[in-house]
Amino acid sequence: MFDRFFPTYDFPHAYDITPEFLQAEGVRAIISDLDDTLTCHDSQELAPEYRAWLDRIAAAGIRFCILSNNSEERTRPFCDRNGLDFTAHARKPLRRAVLATVERMGITPDEVLLVGDQIFTDILCGKNAGIRTAAVKPIGNRATKFIAVKRFLERPIWRAYFRRKEDK
Numbered sequence: 001m002f003d004r005f006f007p008t009y010d011f012p013h014a015y016d017i018t019p020e021f022l023q024a025e026g027v028r029a030i031i032s033d034l035d036d037t038l039t040c041h042d043s044q045e046l047a048p049e050y051r052a053w054l055d056r057i058a059a060a061g062i063r064f065c066i067l068s069n070n071s072e073e074r075t076r077p078f079c080d081r082n083g084l085d086f087t088a089h090a091r092k093p094l095r096r097a098v099l100a101t102v103e104r105m106g107i108t109p110d111e112v113l114l115v116g117d118q119i120f121t122d123i124l125c126g127k128n129a130g131i132r133t134a135a136v137k138p139i140g141n142r143a144t145k146f147i148a149v150k151r152f153l154e155r156p157i158w159r160a161y162f163r164r165k166e167d168k
């Protein structure tokens with residue numbers, strides 16, 4: 001019953017998604033959430049392991065774009081400083097902004113992996129757009145009350161997902 005909320009893949013951190021894995025799965029571009037996926041909520045810091053991961057991804061010829069529901073004021077300084085393309089005010093889980101981003105990147109939805117930490121935002125957005133998803137564990141614990149409520153509601157879905165994964 002929770003199947004439609006399940007991600008295609010799951011990883012502890014974004015930097016665990018290797019170029020080798022992406023190439024084996026036919027992924028040519030990553031579209032990634034920002035808050036709690038690449039850095040803590042509203043943080044402008046990019047930790048060295050994430051910086052190194054972005055460099056490995058780029059060196060492998062895999063394209064990368066941030067897709068954030070957060071404001072341009074929050075997203076732009078982070079992306080400018082780190083040389084990243086971005087879409088802000090994305091209104092995930094709606095699919096419009098992600099599909100526009102895919103088009104702007106000159107690729108097709110089946111070549112994209114959408115990475116994010118929230119089921120009802122990132123994972124559902126991928127489902128709505130017909131794009132594969134990779135769920136990562138949220139980095140920080142500075143989330144808003146609204147996000148905390150969504151995380152609480154995610155719990156039974158995660159339980160069902162990992163139960164299913166163990167059965168395989």
Ligand SMILES: [Mg+2]
Pocket residue numbers: 033034035036037116117118
């Ligand atoms: Mg997030």
